Amino acid sequence: MSSRTLITFTALGVISGLLFGLYLIDVKTTHQLVFVDGPSISIVTEKFDFKKGEDITIRIINSGTVPLTFSDSSYGLKITGLSGMLMYTPNNYQESDPGSYTLAPKEEIGFVWDQIKNDGDSTLEGLYKIYSKGLDPQNNKVEKSTTVTIWK
Numbered sequence: 001m002s003s004r005t006l007i008t009f010t011a012l013g014v015i016s017g018l019l020f021g022l023y024l025i026d027v028k029t030t031h032q033l034v035f036v037d038g039p040s041i042s043i044v045t046e047k048f049d050f051k052k053g054e055d056i057t058i059r060i061i062n063s064g065t066v067p068l069t070f071s072d073s074s075y076g077l078k079i080t081g082l083s084g085m086l087m088y089t090p091n092n093y094q095e096s097d098p099g100s101y102t103l104a105p106k107e108e109i110g111f112v113w114d115q116i117k118n119d120g121d122s123t124l125e126g127l128y129k130i131y132s133k134g135l136d137p138q139n140n141k142v143e144k145s146t147t148v149t150i151w152k
Contacts, residue, residue: 033063035106039136040064041144049149052125056113056148060132062103068134068142070101075109076133082147087117087128103134115150125152 033042042063050056060075062068070076079088090111103109115123128150133143 033061035063037065039066039068039140039142041068041103041132041134041142043130043132043144043146045130045146045148048147049151050115052150052152053115053122056115058111058113058130059108060103060111061108062105064136064142065105066136067105068103068136070103070134073101075101075103075111076131076143077111078131079113080129080131082127082129084129087123088113089118123150125150 033044034040040063042061044059044061046057058077060077074090077090078086080086117123126149127147129145129147131143131145133141136142
């Protein structure tokens, strides 16, 4: 193998590692809760990495300065795989008139996910996206997501 080929592959590996590291920094952000002026929602978990079968406590917090409304008692909570395939929504939620479920500024609601999907199966190891969506007083969508990893 020539030294030019070795240098090329080494440089390619270093660049690939740097790009993948930057991607992971963006995906695994540690700033889950930041209060801002205007509409904002935050999703907070106690950590990012969970063992398989461990309960995941999820807090949905109105991190803005205006009230947020939700169409049902799940407060817009959805958990998907990174591909976007729906894995879990709280199944005991109640539909109601729009605006019946409201989070005032700095108010929060908590959920616990036992890593069981809506179809009753246990989740597999991997990355999962936790997502919530509500409406501000002008009926604009306010949404936020975070990712967690489930390990064996």
